[in-house]
Amino acid sequence: MKHISSTKNEIVKQWKKLLTKKGRLQTKRFLVEGEHLVEEAVRAGIIKELIVREDVQVPGSWKKNAADLITIDESVAKVLSETETTQGIFAVCEMKEQTERLERGRYLLLDRLQDPGNVGTMIRTADAAGFDGVIIGHGTVDVYNSKVLRATQGSIFHLPVIMMSLDEAIQDLHELGVFVLGTALRNANPYTEVENLGAIGLIIGNEAQGVAPELLDQCDGRAYIPIRGKAESLNAAVAAGILLYHFAPVD
Incomplete structure (x- = not known):
């Protein structure tokens, strides 16, 4: 398990880019925050990195469905969060492959x-x-x-x-x-x-x-x-x- 404590870490900088449309389009990935959204992303099977504040406990099923589990300090959580009070739970997710084929419906x-x-x-x-x-x-x-x-x-x-x-x-x-x-x-x-x-x-x-x-x-x-x-x-x-x-x- 990897732990990141510095907001200047290169991995953190890559995560921050996912907060911009340009960064998301370039990587075909996006960042979700909060227990509910992360749980839904786990069920969808699209998580590449599970990121949690070091004091947060996550279900074992989440760990099994994430490519990597990374713990972070509070300072990093604040940099990544776009909510007033963060739960300290994030995930880097892979965008679904785009399809333009429609069916009757x-x-x-x-x-x-x-x-x-x-x-x-x-x-x-x-x-x-x-x-x-x-x-x-x-x-x-x-x-x-x-x-x-x-x-x-x-x-x-x-x-x-x-x-x-x-x-x-x-x-x-x-x-x-x-x-x-x-x-x-x-x-x-x-x-x-x-x-x-x-x-x-x-x-x-x-x-x-x-x-x-x-x-x-x-x-x-x-x-x-x-x-x-x-x-x-x-x-x-x-x-x-x-x-x-x-x-x-x-x-």
């Missing part, structure tokens, strides 16, 4: 979503609602951002999350006979009037601008969620949750 498509909490919550909700995958379009926040990861609560390890052009995704879904539904305020029907056809591609757009017009033009239909009170709009993740459960698999 239910997909949530995200168009230029910027808020990490919203994106993570949508991934988690899509998982809970029984969707088959989430397609991340260009311009959407990095799904391996620590805030996104925390908001997914581990669902990112269970549900296929596919990075690809939404133009290509819509074309692929159409070829598979999947109905593509865009969310919009104009020239749209109330979501309750849209039949649950089973296979669907549901597009949620940027928090301020909505779904790009060029994508809406490719959709088979448009839907909106009626506002009953005086609120101007719904939070994007809340709106996605309503729609995801409306178009969820029927028991």
Whole structure:
């Protein structure tokens, strides 16, 4: 077992690079923090290095599923942590091999979503609602951002999350006979009037601008969620949750 006490250690510097999008893309690895996320990563079998503060006890099953177990001092834990109070538990994980091959099913498509909490919550909700995958379009926040990861609560390890052009995704879904539904305020029907056809591609757009017009033009239909009170709009993740459960698999 290796122990690291200095924040200037070269290995620590490599870990810190995983806190940046550039570092993650270069290595195809990312860092998760906290007992719950690490446990989910263990179950997914993607941990390369298990990193724990020296006073933290970890289950034996974690050790068996990690390539390396490394203990660290409190000072190193503080450097790696992106939370106010760290549990002192981290893991370096390997990104899943990217695939752009879609199959007929239910997909949530995200168009230029910027808020990490919203994106993570949508991934988690899509998982809970029984969707088959989430397609991340260009311009959407990095799904391996620590805030996104925390908001997914581990669902990112269970549900296929596919990075690809939404133009290509819509074309692929159409070829598979999947109905593509865009969310919009104009020239749209109330979501309750849209039949649950089973296979669907549901597009949620940027928090301020909505779904790009060029994508809406490719959709088979448009839907909106009626506002009953005086609120101007719904939070994007809340709106996605309503729609995801409306178009969820029927028991």
